[in-house]
Amino acid sequence: MLVALEGANATAKDKYIVTQRDEILEAVRIERETAPSWRDIVKGNTGDTGMIKRLMLGAGTQWMQQLAGVNVTSY
Numbered sequence: 001m002l003v004a005l006e007g008a009n010a011t012a013k014d015k016y017i018v019t020q021r022d023e024i025l026e027a028v029r030i031e032r033e034t035a036p037s038w039r040d041i042v043k044g045n046t047g048d049t050g051m052i053k054r055l056m057l058g059a060g061t062q063w064m065q066q067l068a069g070v071n072v073t074s075y
Contacts, residue, residue, distance in 0.1 A: 002017050003010045010017060036046050044052055 002020050003012050003014075006014070006017065012018075036049075036051070040046060041051065041055070046052055
């Protein structure tokens with residue numbers, strides 16, 4: 001997929017493509033190792049990340065949009 005994004009002259013062996021792939025795979029590995037589980041999120045055990053606050057803020061914003069009917073004009 002990365003090769004297709006780079007254009008017709010790119011190959012899977014290009015250094016730039018290999019570097020991008022390795023960086024993506026490393027980011028996924030780190031996220032899997034450090035991401036809290038849903039159980040931790042529900043219990044509020046997310047450490048000092050502010051995840052619960054952001055989750056509630058997003059849910060509240062969506063609720064208010066539905067209540068006010070602004071979604072009708074957005075689409």
